[in-house]
Amino acid sequence: MIFDVNAYLGHFAFRRLRYNTASSLLALMDSKHIDMAVVSSASAITYRNAQAGNEELAQEIRSHSDRLIPFAVINPFYTDWKDDLKICQEEFGMMGLRLYPGWHNYKLSSPCCKELVDAATERGMVISIPIRVEDNRQRSWLLNVPDVPLEEIIELVKTHPKAHFILLNGIGYTRCPLGRKNNGLPSNYAIGLSRLSATLANELGQIITNLGAERIMFGTGMPFNYPDPALVKLEVLDASKADKEKIRSQNAIAWLSL
Amino acid sequence: MNARFDLNRRQLLQTAAITATGLSLSAEAKEPPSTLDHGTAAEISVTGTSNALPLKGKVIDCHAHLTHRSRKTWEADDRKLIEAADKLRIDQLCCSILTPQRPATAEGFRECNRWTADGMHRFPGRVLGYCYVNPGYQREALEEIRRCVEDRGFIGIKLYNEYNCTEPVVFPIVELAIKLGVPILQHALHSHYFVEDQPRMSDSGHLAELARRYSEAMLICAHISGGGDWEWTIKAARHAPNVLLDTSGSVTDEGTVEMAVAIAGIDRVVFGCDSSMTAGIGKIRGANLSIQDKQKILGGNMTRILQRRKS
Numbered sequence: 001m002i003f004d005v006n007a008y009l010g011h012f013a014f015r016r017l018r019y020n021t022a023s024s025l026l027a028l029m030d031s032k033h034i035d036m037a038v039v040s041s042a043s044a045i046t047y048r049n050a051q052a053g054n055e056e057l058a059q060e061i062r063s064h065s066d067r068l069i070p071f072a073v074i075n076p077f078y079t080d081w082k083d084d085l086k087i088c089q090e091e092f093g094m095m096g097l098r099l100y101p102g103w104h105n106y107k108l109s110s111p112c113c114k115e116l117v118d119a120a121t122e123r124g125m126v127i128s129i130p131i132r133v134e135d136n137r138q139r140s141w142l143l144n145v146p147d148v149p150l151e152e153i154i155e156l157v158k159t160h161p162k163a164h165f166i167l168l169n170g171i172g173y174t175r176c177p178l179g180r181k182n183n184g185l186p187s188n189y190a191i192g193l194s195r196l197s198a199t200l201a202n203e204l205g206q207i208i209t210n211l212g213a214e215r216i217m218f219g220t221g222m223p224f225n226y227p228d229p230a231l232v233k234l235e236v237l238d239a240s241k242a243d244k245e246k247i248r249s250q251n252a253i254a255w256l257s258l
Numbered sequence: 259m260n261a262r263f264d265l266n267r268r269q270l271l272q273t274a275a276i277t278a279t280g281l282s283l284s285a286e287a288k289e290p291p292s293t294l295d296h297g298t299a300a301e302i303s304v305t306g307t308s309n310a311l312p313l314k315g316k317v318i319d320c321h322a323h324l325t326h327r328s329r330k331t332w333e334a335d336d337r338k339l340i341e342a343a344d345k346l347r348i349d350q351l352c353c354s355i356l357t358p359q360r361p362a363t364a365e366g367f368r369e370c371n372r373w374t375a376d377g378m379h380r381f382p383g384r385v386l387g388y389c390y391v392n393p394g395y396q397r398e399a400l401e402e403i404r405r406c407v408e409d410r411g412f413i414g415i416k417l418y419n420e421y422n423c424t425e426p427v428v429f430p431i432v433e434l435a436i437k438l439g440v441p442i443l444q445h446a447l448h449s450h451y452f453v454e455d456q457p458r459m460s461d462s463g464h465l466a467e468l469a470r471r472y473s474e475a476m477l478i479c480a481h482i483s484g485g486g487d488w489e490w491t492i493k494a495a496r497h498a499p500n501v502l503l504d505t506s507g508s509v510t511d512e513g514t515v516e517m518a519v520a521i522a523g524i525d526r527v528v529f530g531c532d533s534s535m536t537a538g539i540g541k542i543r544g545a546n547l548s549i550q551d552k553q554k555i556l557g558g559n560m561t562r563i564l565q566r567r568k569s
Contacts, residue, residue, distance in 0.1 A: 015489070134511070135484070137484075138449070139449075139451075144451075197534075199345065200339065200535060225510040226510050226512045228540035228543040228544035229539075231540070232543065233540075236342075
C-alpha cells in the first residue's frame with residue numbers, strides 16, 4: 001500500500017494545475033498505484049478567507065472519503081479561525097491541518113499560531129507544514145514568499161512536544177538539528193520525502209540512519225508535482241523492506257490512527 | 259553499488275497515458291524489449307509500475323557535473339554519480355566541471371577541463387565531456403575548445419554566467435562550435451526579479467536571439483526545471499528551432515515536460531538531471547507522452563546532436 005501525505009485539490013493562483021479534482025487525482029493515483037492521499041485545498045493558500053477553500057475541498061471529496069483524507073488550511077491570523085477549525089473537524093471530518101505562515105502573513109512563533117497548534121493538538125489533529133509551495137526562483141512578480149525557515153520549525157516542535165507535525169517539501173534537515181541524531185528534540189515530527197535526495201548526498205538515507213524510518217513519510221506534492229520522482233526515490237532507496245513499508249504507508253496510518 | 263535496487267529500464271519509462279476521462283496505454287507498449295536493456299539489473303517489485311514499457315536506445319543525461327577537486331571527497335562524489343546513473347539506468351552523462359569561484363580564470367577552466375578529461379578515462383563510455391570556458395579569455399578559450407574537442411574527444415562546450423550569451427564576446431565561441439559541429443550548453447534562468455549574484459545571466463529569450471544570429475548553432479538551454487519561470491522559458495524558445503530545452507533541475511512541477519514538447523516540439527527536448535537524479539528521471543517517467551517521445555527525450559535527440567560532430 002502507498003499512502004501519500006502530500007497532495008492537493010483545487011486551484012493555485014499562479015499556475016494551472018491538472019489532476020486537481022477528486023476524480024482526476026484519483027485517476028492519477030490509480031495509474032501510480034497510490035492508494036490513499038492526504039489532500040488540502042490549494043486554493044486556500046491564496047484565498048483571503050481560507051475557510052472557503054476548506055468548504056470546496058469538503059464538497060469535492062464527499063464521496064471519496066475512503067481514499068482522500070482531508071486536511072484543513074487554517075490561517076490563525078484571520079478572524080473566526082476557531083469556528084473554522086471546529087467546523088473542519090466536526091462537520092467536514094478533517095483530520096489535520098496545513099499551515100502556510102509565509103503565505104498567510106504570520107510566523108510560527110506568533111502567539112496566534114501557538115494558539116492554533118494547541119487547539120489542533122487538543123483535538124488530536126496532525127499539523128503539516130509545507131516548507132514551500134513552489135520554487136522561489138519561479139515566483140510571480142507580485143510576491144515573494146520565502147521558504148519556512150527550519151529554525152522556526154525547531155522552536156515549534158520544541159515548544160509543542162505533544163503536537164504531531166509533518167514537514168513537507170523541505171530539504172536541508174541534516175544541516176540542522178531536525179535531521180541529526182541525538183538532537184535533543186522531541187520525536188513529534190515526521191519528514192516528507194518529496195524533495196529529499198535519495199542518491200548522491202542521499203539526505204533521505206541519512207535521515208533514516210539518524211532518526212529512523214519511523215520518521216519519514218511518503219509524499220509526492222501532486223498535482224503540483226509529478227508523483228514519479230517520489231516513487232523513484234522509494235525504488236532506489238537502499239533500505240530494508242520493513243523500513244520501506246513504514247515509509248510507504250505504515251507511519252502515516254499510525255499517525256492518523258486510520 | 260547495490261544492484262538489488264536498480265530500476266528496470268522498462269520501469270523507468272512507465273507511461274501514464276491519462277486523459278481527462280481515464281487512463282489508456284499507448285499502442286507502443288507492444289513493442290519488444292530493447293536489446294540494449296541492462297540484463298544484469300535484478301527485477302524488483304516496484305509498486306506503481308505495472309504499466310512499464312520497453313526503451314530503445316541509450317539514456318543520456320545532457321547536463322551533469324563531475325566534482326571540482328578542491329572538494330576533498332571529489333573522487334567518492336564522482337563515483338556516487340556513476341552509481342546513481344547505474345541505479346537509474348542512465349547510460350551516459352555529459353559532464354563539465356566548473357570553477358567554484360566565477361568568473362573563471364583561463365588557468366581555472368583549463369584545470370577543470372583536464373579533470374573532466376581524466377573523468378572520461380576513469381569512467382570510459384559513461385562520462386562525456388563538455389569543455390567549460392570563460393569567453394572573456396577569448397584566445398585561451400578558443401585554444402582550449404579546440405584542444406578539448408579535437409584532441410581529447412569532448413562532445414560540447416559549457417558556458418556559465420560570466421557573460422550573457424548575446425554579448426559579442428561569446429560570438430567567436432559559437433562560431434567555433436558550429437565549425438566543430440558540437441553543441442553549447444548554456445546556463446540559463448529567467449526569474450521575475452533581478453538575480454543580483456548573476457547579473458549577466460542568460461535566459462531562453464537570449465538564446466533565441468543568439469539562435470537567430472547563428473542558425474547552424476546547436477544551443478541547449480540549461481535546466482528548464484530549475485531555471486525560474488519554466489513556462490516563460492519554454493515559450494520564449496518557441497520560435498528558435500536550434501535551441502533545445504534541457505529538462506534538468508530540482509523542480510518537478512507537473513506538466514513541465516509536456517509543455518516543452520507542445521511548444522518546442524519533441525525533437526527539441528533533451529533529458530538532463532544536473533545532479534537532481536531522481537527528479538530528472540521521475541519527471542520524464544511521469545510525463546504524459548508516448549514511448550517514442552520519451553525515447554527521443556531520454557537519448558534520441560542528444561544522440562542526433564552528438565552525431566553532427568565534424569571531427
